Every structure is written in C-alpha cells, then in structure tokens.
Amino acid sequence: MFGSTQLNRRNHSVQKLVSILFGVVTCLLVVPVLTIMTVLVYKGGPNISFEFLFSAPTNGMTAGGIFPALLGTIWLVVVALIFSVPLGVATAVYLSEYASDTWLTRLINLAIINLAGVPSIVHALFGLGAFVIFAGFGTSILAASLTLGIMTLPVVIVATRESLQAVPPEFRMACWGMGATRWQTIRKVVLPNAMSGILTGVILEVSRTAGETAPIMFTGAAFFLPFLPQGILDQTMAMSLHLFVVSTQVPGVPETLPYSVALVLVSMVLIMNAASIVLRAYVRGQKKW
C-alpha cells in the first residue's frame, strides 16, 4: 500500500538535492563574516590594549591610540539619538495610533521608505547644505549628528511602528471603552508594551550610526584634531573616518594599525547588536499576553 513508485523516488531525491544545495549556500554566507573577523582579530588583536583605547594618536597618526575617535563616535551617536529617537517615536505613534489612512499618510509612508533608500553620500551633501551652511552650525558634532539622525530616522520609525502595531487592538478597544482618551491609552497600555521593540530599533540605529562615514565627512568629522571636542559645536574625530584615514590617507602607518581600528569599530557594533538580541530575548520572556 505504501510502496513507492518511480515518481515518488524521483521527488524524494530532488527534495534531498535541493535541501543539500541550499544548505551549502547558507553555509557559504557565513564564510565572509568569519574571514573578516578572523583576519581582524589575528592582525589587529595583538595591538589592542588599554593604552591603545585611551590615548591620542601620535607621530602623524602612525602610532599611539584612538581615544579621540572613540570618544567622537560616542558623541556623534548620542547627539544623533537625542534628536532622532523622540522625533521618530512621535512620528510612528502618530502614524500608527492617530492618523487615518488618507493620501497624506500614504505620502508620508512613502517618504519614509524613500528616506531609507537615499544613499548616505546624498545625506552627507544635504547635511552640508542644510546644517553646516544654511543653519550656520559649521562643521560640528551638531551638524554631523543631525545628518546621521535624519538618515537613521526611518529605522526608528519603522521599528516603532511595527512594535506599536504588534500590540493587540483589543487592548485599545478595552481602554477606549473605559473612557480613556487616545493619549491615555497610548501612555498606559500601548507604549509600555511596545517598549521592547522600540528599544531594539534604537539599538539597531546606534550600530548603524556608529559605522557611517560619508554623512559625517563633510559635516563634522575631522581628519585629525589635537584636542578633544568640548561641546556640540566643535568638530570631532570619529572611528569610521579614522579607519578610512589611516588605511588610505597617511603614509607610513604600520600594517596592523588599520586592522586594530577596524576591530574596535566592528566590536562596538557587534556588542550593540548582541545587546539588542539579549534585550529582545529578555523581553520575550516577559511577554505579558
């Protein structure tokens, strides 16, 4: 009764072949990541020390540490977050909780998607025109962070909107039925339950912001500075640009130095991503419904 025909056997072997083929392709994908990490750790790892992380570059950037760049990247990320998180969350709350489906909201959604697709070098030129020149911030942390903030806004908006929409509509109905206003409902029920998703989005934004080079090149990141930034209107060094500079622009850099800079930068991003994964796992464990 369950004997197999020739067709059965052929289907079976095709299915086996496909599964093996796709498996191999998937494994191949891991190769570049592993190679990058191995090379970085092998070549850049030995050079990394407390000294390297916390001292300034010396000798025309061919020796010394990376502290100004490390600090500068933190500055840029923090100021970008201060700008983009409230704006992005507010936009997402409006789109998800208040706005009805009209041509205007569809246009806004389209704009957000397009904003995500604009190349970073275009954002850089926009930032140069809008913040550095027109707004008069000069090349500064403020101008660079605003540029980064605008560039990563879609990440925050999309992540927030998705986590808001994951909150079951029944909760809103129940809350409205009690005579709560929309805002009371959002504050008491919707936002607290969307917080995990919003945080995940923010962390993803951080890792993206930290790695960007083009948008900050014209707007606030410096080739080399002999001092640390004192405020948001100063220029700063940044990890991503520093990596570019020591790899291509400065003669006489020891071969291992760019690898070390790259390793620190990648580690920053990976730590952020890992934090986001842990956070998500933790929050899933806390699931409230």
Added chain:
Amino acid sequence: MVDPSIEILVQDLTVRYDNDIALRVDNLEIRKNEIFGIIGPAGSGKTSFLNAINRMDEFNDSMNVQGSINFGGLEVSRVKNVYALRKKIGVVFPLPVGLPLSIYENVALSPRLSGIKDKIKLDEIVERCLIRAALWEEVKDRLQQLGSLLSGGQQQRLTIARALSQEPKLLLLDEFSIAVDPVTTMRIEDVLKELKEEMTVVLVTNLVQQVRRLSERTAFFLNGELVEVGETEDFFTGTVEDQRTRDYVEGHFG
C-alpha cells in the same frame, strides 16, 4: 420629554460602514434597571448597535451613525465629552481582554484615569469591584500578578470588575460567554442578575437560552434590521409576531 423609566430611546437609527448599512432601528426602548437581551445571528448588527451607543465611531473612520440615541435624557451624538459618556457605559467584549497590567491595575486603571490617586480609596474600589464580579476569592492573594495571564473565565470576570470600576449606569455585554466555560458563565449570569438593581444591562448573545434565563425583554436583529422586540417569554411561547423570529428561536437557522 423622555419617559423617566426609559434609559435608552433609539429612533430612526442607521449605522453604516462606508456605504453599507449595518443596522437600521426605527424605534427601540430599553428600560432602566432591566436586562435587555439582543439576539440574532452573526452579522445582524448587534455589535454595531453597542458601538453606536458607546460612540465608538470616533475610532473607526468608516463607521457612520445617523438618527437618535437618547441615553439617560442625553442625545449621545451631541455629547461633547465622549470620554465622560463612555465612563458611564461599561463594556464587556466577546473575548476576555485582561490588559497587560497587574490584576490590581486592571481594575484601578479607570479610577486612576479619572484622577483618583488615594491608595486607600483605590484599594477599596478594587476589592469591591472584584467581589462583585465574583473574582475576589480567587485572586485576593495575587493582585500584583498580570491580569492577562489569568484563565479565560477569570479574565472575563476581571473585565466585568473593570467595567464596574467605572461605576457605570449602563453595562453592555457583547457575547461575553463565547470563550468562557459553562460554570463561569453561570457565575457571571448570577452577577448580572444582581447588577441590574443598580444599572441597566444590555446583553447581546448568540445563546437564546441565555436571554431566557436573564432578560425581561428581548430584541431580535436579523441582517441589520430590528425584526421585533417583546417580552422574552413571548419568544419561547410562540406568541411572537414574526415567523423569522420563531424560526431563529427554535433553531431553524442562525
């Protein structure tokens, strides 16, 4: 002037979603302190009726309500403060909705929203409402646990406790027993019989036997139309006027 013994007077009501008519009611009275049953198959406009009373059209752009619903002497479509209106109306949905807050906070939310901050007063409200919803004994030792993790039957009683915390004049129940076991259903029905001393109850249900147990008067909705209203007993003694009502009650369709 509306007769003071009438809590809700509906006249020439039409509820539309976009251009589709979901419900039409020419005339309907619901008396104070009665349990008023509404029966009818799915899609007959029962839920639309509740949403119209509660002014939920605010949250649904496609929903459009025309005509008059007079509740306690007020024309609901002209009420400016819809939040105050909804506070006077408790709602219980088909599927139990324990909000993802603690049991305590589920019941304390509405009083808090209306500005009560005093802990002793909130404690008192929470205890009173949970007792009246027949849930207190089961949860009194774990009020800080999440309300959304209670069993379905417990969550439905939590929903009723939450509705009672609004101190409503009107309680709307939309097929509350759909996801609740028979024992809990009976307990909730007992609760409702007590509650009608203090408020008017509108009970929408799929179970014709439920209106027989609970309500004095019943309306039968079919395909967005109010077919007839009458004493509940008449529905079961065959003295209703419309053949469709008789068929539905006897289980020939729906």
